[in-house]
Amino acid sequence: MQPFSLKYLLYILIALTAISCSNYQKVLKNGTPMDKLEAAKKYYQSKDYMRALPLFEELLGLYYGKPEREEIYYLYAYSYFGNAEYLLAGYHFNNFSVTYALSDKKEEATYMSALCKFKKSMPYELDQTQTKNAINALQSFINQYPNSTYVANCNDKIDILRAQILKKIYESAKLYHSLGYYKSAMVSCSNAIDDYPDMINRTELSFLIVDAAYEYANNSIENKQEERYLDTLDRIATFNKEFAKTGEYTKEINKIKEKTEAQLAEVKNIK
Known part of the structure; x- marks a missing residue:
């Protein structure tokens, strides 16, 4: 009995789907503008956007120059x-928002345009051009509508x-250090800190600058080592000036300082 009931239910569903498709095609091909508008709104309200879109697209032409077109275009978007x-x-x-500049829906449409850019932003591992475009669009909306209820959002x-962009920059800076590109690591970490005062893990990046400076000096040719060890000591002083009170990386920094001073003394003795 149960298999029969399931089979019967399946037949009913197939029949209803066929009827629904038949009605849609009938409206799409032979319906009046009013029929199509009513059907488009019905499909839209039921979130059947695949069926609503072709109807709205045709209605944009059918209602060109008429007051109804504003709502049609709004629902189409x-x-x-x-x-x-x-x-x-x-x-x-x-x-x-450009076409209907006097519409009471212009502010909402402008916000939705910016929201679409937000939706298109890529994960931090990928190129962040879309993310920057989204930030610019959202900021532009805030500047245009400073009192809007959408501003907080x-x-x-x-x-x-x-935060996504900062994560991207942080990971990229760390990657140079992990790969042993110490000169690039110093530049990348320094730029991240200088360009973004609210950079995440700022202390860690500052430590990586010191560590990279030491490794860069240690792996340099002999006649370049002295100036690069001195540069390392300068970077240690800069780190301590900003972060000594936090206690973070104190042991690591002191160890690098000891090694740097020892290596520097050795280089000077050779001379």
Whole structure:
């Protein structure tokens, strides 16, 4: 009895799907503009964006120059967003805000355009161009609508994106050190700290600068070692000036200082 019931239910579902597809094709091919608009809204409300989109697209032409077109375009952009097609959604939200500059939905559309850029941002391991574009778009919205209810949300998203960029820069700087590219590590870590005052793990990066300076000097040719060991001692002094009170990396820094001074004395004795 149970297999029969399941089989019967399957037949019913197939039949209902066929009827639904038939009705959709009928409206799409032969429906009046009003029929298509009603069907498009119905599919939109049920989150069936794949069916709503072709209808809205046709309706944009059918209602060109008419008041109804504003709402159609608004729902058309949201259909792309609901379908996770953020590139197209962002384009249409931006175009909506330009086309309907006097609309009471312009602020929302401008925000949604920026939100689409946020949705397109890449994980920190990948290129962060889209992330920077999203930050610029969200900040542009805040500048344009400083009293908007969306401002707090924009600021939260900017914080998320900025943390992502800082993570990318931090990991890249560490990678140079891990690979033994000590000169590049010094430059990369220094740039990260100088360019981003709120850089994550700032103390660690500052320590890596000192460690990289020592390794760079230690692996240099003899006639370059003295000046590079002296540079290491300068970097140790800079580190201690900023972080000595924290106690972080104290043992490691002192050990590097001892080794540097010993190596420097040896180099001077050779001369």
